[in-house]
Amino acid sequence: AQSVTQLGSHVSVSEGALVLLRCNYSSSVPPYLFWYVQYPNQGLQLLLKYTSAATLVKGINGFEAEFKKSETSFHLTKPSAHMSDAAEYFCAVSTGNQFYFGTGTSLTVIP
Amino acid sequence: NAGVTQTPKFRVLKTGQSMTLLCAQDMNHEYMYWYRQDPGMGLRLIHYSVGEGTTAKGEVPDGYNVSRLKKQNFLLGLESAAPSQTSVYFCATTRVGELFFGEGSRLTVL
Numbered sequence: 001a002q003s004v005t006q007l008g009s010h011v012s013v014s015e016g017a018l019v020l021l022r023c024n025y026s027s028s029v030p031p032y033l034f035w036y037v038q039y040p041n042q043g044l045q046l047l048l049k050y051t052s053a054a055t056l057v058k059g060i061n062g063f064e065a066e067f068k069k070s071e072t073s074f075h076l077t078k079p080s081a082h083m084s085d086a087a088e089y090f091c092a093v094s095t096g097n098q099f100y101f102g103t104g105t106s107l108t109v110i111p
Numbered sequence: 112n113a114g115v116t117q118t119p120k121f122r123v124l125k126t127g128q129s130m131t132l133l134c135a136q137d138m139n140h141e142y143m144y145w146y147r148q149d150p151g152m153g154l155r156l157i158h159y160s161v162g163e164g165t166t167a168k169g170e171v172p173d174g175y176n177v178s179r180l181k182k183q184n185f186l187l188g189l190e191s192a193a194p195s196q197t198s199v200y201f202c203a204t205t206r207v208g209e210l211f212f213g214e215g216s217r218l219t220v221l
Contacts, residue, residue, distance in 0.1 A: 009151060032208045043115075043201060043212035044154075051208060090153060097142050097161070097205055103153040 002027045002093050006102035014110045019063075019078040021105045023091030026072060033074045034092040034099075035065055044090060050074060061085070081109045113137055117202050117213035124192045124220045132187040132216050134202030142205045143185040144169075145177060147198040148215070154201065160185055192220045 007022040025031060032051050036044040048059025055067045061084075065076045074091060086109045091102040116135045124130055134143065141162045146154040156169030160179040174196060176188045189196060197220045202213040 034210075036210075041215075043214045044210070045212075046209060049209060092210075094208060099144075099156075099205075099210055101154040103151055 002031065002095055002098070002100045004091050004093050004100055004102035006089075006091050006105050008105055009103065010106045010108065012108040012110055013081045015083055016080050019076070019081045019085065019107065021076040021089050021091075021107065023065075023074045023076065023102060024072055025074060025091070025093045027093055027095060029095050031093045031095055033065075033067060034094070035059065035063070035074075035076050036090045036092060036101075038088040038090065038104075040087075047076070047089070081107075083109050083111065085109055115202055115204055115211055115213040117200075117216045119216060120214065121217050122219070124189075124218065126193060126220060128192050129188070129190050130192065130218075131189075132200055132202075132218075134185045134187070134213060136183055136185075136202075136204045136211075138204060138206065138211065139182070140204035140206050140211075141182075143179065144203045144205070144210075145175070145185065145187045146201045146203065147171065148201060149198050157187065157200075189218075192218075194220045196220050 003026045005024045034049045035047040038044045048057045050067045058064045063078045144159040145157040155171045158177040163182040166177045178186045200216045203210045
């Protein structure tokens with residue numbers, strides 16, 4: 001069975017500070033891993049995905065995530081937060097065509 | 112190229128009423144999904160379809176029915192709406208391991 005745990009339902013950072021959103025997964029087989037972003041009143045957009053190539057994955061808007069098999073983690077980072085990064089972020093794992101989502105982390109950026 | 116389109120975007124129902132949400136995709140994808148999103152619970156899979164004429168239950172199927180009569184359309188029905196079904200509903204399709212979402216349908220059941 002697959003599952004995703006996102007630590008911290010709310011994260012606040014100052015503008016220009018490091019963004020770190022945590023995601024741990026459990027999977028019985030090598031997974032595909034994703035981060036999605038949801039802006040208010042919109043659907044989810046893909047930020048980045050890991051598909052067993054490079055362990056450090058770069059996504060849109062300056063975000064990146066590192067796959068660490070030993071820690072079963074796929075944390076999302078961005079060196080410098082921007083006001084436009086305020087949104088809800090979801091980590092997801094898939095095997096085949098089934099997707100499992102974490103409960104989400106709401107990111108607030110403080111001016 | 113609209114991608115994934117959901118209608119309606121907003122709806123208010125009274126308890127016991129029925130309604131259907133329509134999802135239409137123009138990407139020719141085989142797989143389609145219906146999720147519901149509730150605060151603090153992330154996205155939970157209601158039903159999904161692996162192709163025209165097929166449907167399967169997801170994590171939270173009770174109180175919902177679905178149909179996939181045409182490849183491009185995936186319908187989600189509520190036969191007798193309950194307040195617990197107040198939620199935001201998202202349709203999605205997938206190709207090459209990536210999900211493509213509609214903009215959501217916000218349903219309120221009074």
